[in-house]
Amino acid sequence: MLNNFHSARFEISAAKLSQCPGASVPEVAFVGRSNAGKSTAINTLCNHRQLAYASRTPGRTQLLNFFTVQHDGQTIARLVDLPGYGFAQVSRDEKGAWDSELGSYLTERPSLVGCVIIADARRGLLPLDWGMINWLAPRRTPVHVVLSKVDKLTNQEKAIVLRDTRKALEPVNAQGQRATVQLWSALKKSGLTELEDLLRGWVMPPESGIGTDMPADPANPAGATGPISQSASASRSGADEPSSTAQTKPSNKPELPSEPA
Ligand SMILES: Nc1nc2c(ncn2[C@@H]2O[C@H](COP(=O)(O)OP(=O)(O)OP(=O)(O)O)[C@@H](O)[C@H]2O)c(=O)[nH]1
Numbered sequence: 001m002l003n004n005f006h007s008a009r010f011e012i013s014a015a016k017l018s019q020c021p022g023a024s025v026p027e028v029a030f031v032g033r034s035n036a037g038k039s040t041a042i043n044t045l046c047n048h049r050q051l052a053y054a055s056r057t058p059g060r061t062q063l064l065n066f067f068t069v070q071h072d073g074q075t076i077a078r079l080v081d082l083p084g085y086g087f088a089q090v091s092r093d094e095k096g097a098w099d100s101e102l103g104s105y106l107t108e109r110p111s112l113v114g115c116v117i118i119a120d121a122r123r124g125l126l127p128l129d130w131g132m133i134n135w136l137a138p139r140r141t142p143v144h145v146v147l148s149k150v151d152k153l154t155n156q157e158k159a160i161v162l163r164d165t166r167k168a169l170e171p172v173n174a175q176g177q178r179a180t181v182q183l184w185s186a187l188k189k190s191g192l193t194e195l196e197d198l199l200r201g202w203v204m205p206p207e208s209g210i211g212t213d214m215p216a217d218p219a220n221p222a223g224a225t226g227p228i229s230q231s232a233s234a235s236r237s238g239a240d241e242p243s244s245t246a247q248t249k250p251s252n253k254p255e256l257p258s259e260p261a
């Protein structure tokens, strides 16, 4: 089967919500603590070495970086690499401005169909991650927790962190939010099929015919339904045009609040 994620291309870096591309197709945001492995996860998923900037230096990703996923030459989905939280080297004013842009993105982006929360499996979900989960809960944005770097754990440690995290997410699911979890190693490419399947379910639902053997509906290539397809028709005003803007690496870094308001 064709792997649409392998077709991903860098589209644009946005420092503000107003610079984001049109909300025309389902979009998945990758969030998590700085250095957790968000950019690496996107690169691994897309089978690309340096699509998203990954680095040992925490705070490498400092803008909202958009990547398009293609099918038959059309953009059918977007992956968004967000700046990590928990690493602050900026003034209060700058941090405030950034948090506000990120917060606006996460709450106002109509095409956002889910958030992948990358968390280092050696630490599991930490307060800032829970702040994010609890913050997204009222909006019913599905979250998928990816416990990264499990190549550094023993099999027993992996089983424990998976079990404990799943258990910790039970109350969230009981409240009606979809919260799932998996183990992941970009180094070993373990958990890749599970992540691909989950994301396909989010951005290429079966009725789209994309990512399955069914023919796609050419009139609705993204298979988008509900608010997304509405926003698609509302925002087709050229905002989807490819941009030549390079992924930039400014020197300052935002930090999301632990309990975003
Ligand atoms: N061993 C191991 N290292 C990993 C894995 N995933 C990422 N890393 C390493 O972790 C470091 C941080 O990875 P990034 O992908 O840049 O992390 P990030 O979450 O995007 O970081 P920010 O952009 O700072 O928020 C890099 O040195 C990666 O090579 C993994 O699964 N296993």
Ligand SMILES: [Mg+2]
Pocket (backbone or CB within 6 Å): 038, 039, 040, 053, 054, 055, 060, 061, 081, 084
């Ligand atoms: Mg990054």
